[in-house]
Amino acid sequence: MQQQNSNLFEFLEFHRAGKVVEGAPVCGLTLKAAGSMRFRWNETNQNRAKVFRSLGSTEGAIVPVQLDHTHIVYNVKNAGDTQDKIGDGIITVNRSLIPTVTVADCMPLYLYEPETGVFGIVHSGWKGTGIVADAIKLAEKDYGARAQNFCVVIGPHIRACCYIVNEERAKWFSENFTPDCVTPLEPGVKVSWKSGGGTLYRLSLEKANLAALRTAGVPQENIWIHPACTCCTKKNGSFIYGSNRRETSENGRPDAFTVMAAFIKSI
Ligand SMILES: [Zn+2]
Structure with a gap:
């Protein structure tokens, strides 16, 4: 595991049945100390360029996409394949590329299928929940990858301790993923944002995504x-x-x- 720039980056590894998956790409996340890594096609972010340079990777390896809480996943062969594109996920078999999304409470999910070598990343905010299954389906279609072989890392995201949502959103999650991903907020808890009234709930994006991964056919021990x-x-x-x-x-x-x-990077 790489240890450089430990205040700017955190690195995570794929596991299967509790053991590190050898030869897999490394999952990375910039930390708050790295500053804003915001990405838009029509903006220049000097800080982002500087932070990626300090990662030691050539800038041309980064494959970004402009996020929009969609279910759109791109299969890329070259770094330029997402140019001017909007979407929320990238898969590839090209180990010289670094598929990249951005997050700030939304969940990053990292994917790797050792048999075909497909790897990738998705940005899964509340609206895009389930995009991880779309990425797996695309890998099955384009590369013959199999859901049962996929290893997945669920990255840092806002958890049920802090993620309080309104009734409408809770209902949508309960109906589309699993009823136990939402629980009514205990009485007396102070909520710091304008909730618009009504019953409030705690939402577990982890449980919702585990349900989506289970339905897609990814074994729990690979997550x-x-x-x-x-x-x-x-x-x-x-x-x-x-x-x-x-x-x-x-x-x-x-x-x-x-x-x-x-x-997610191999270089
Ligand atoms: Zn929390």
């Missing part, structure tokens, strides 16, 4: 789950992840939060 909550996990007394919900409620500005880059 490794990061324990942190992007909204409340601290290290040495400080928040280490960017969080849309925490940072926007702290500073009252809807655009001021730290977007982190999630990427």
Whole structure:
């Protein structure tokens, strides 16, 4: 496992039945300390370029996509294949590429199928939940990959300790994924955002995504789950992840939060 720039990056590994999968790509995430990794095709983000340079990877290896909470996944052969594209997932078999999305409470899911060598990453916010199954289906169709072989890493995201949603959203999750991914909020809990009234619920994106992965045919033992909550996990007394919900409620500005880059790399 790579240890460089440990204040800027966190690296995670694929596991199967508790053991590290040898020869797999490495899953990466920039931390809050790395600053904003926001990406738009029509914007230049000097900080992002600098942080990726410090990763030691050639800039041309990064494969970005402009996110929009969709279920669109691209299968790419070259770094330029996503140019000007909007979507929320990338798969490839080209080990010289670094598929990259951004997250700030949304869940990054990293994928690897050892038989075909397909690997990739998806951005799964609430609206896009289930996109991980779309990525697996695309790999099955384009490469003959099999869901049962896929290894998945569920990256840091906002957890049920902090992710409180309204009744409409809770109902949508309960009906489309699994009823136990939502639980009514206990009485007396203070909510810092404008909920619009009505019954509130805690939402577990982990349980919703595990249900989607189960339905897709990925064995539980192939899934490794990061324990942190992007909204409340601290290290040495400080928040280490960017969080849309925490940072926007702290500073009252809807655009001021730290977007982190999630990427998967072999080089
Ligand atoms: Zn939390």
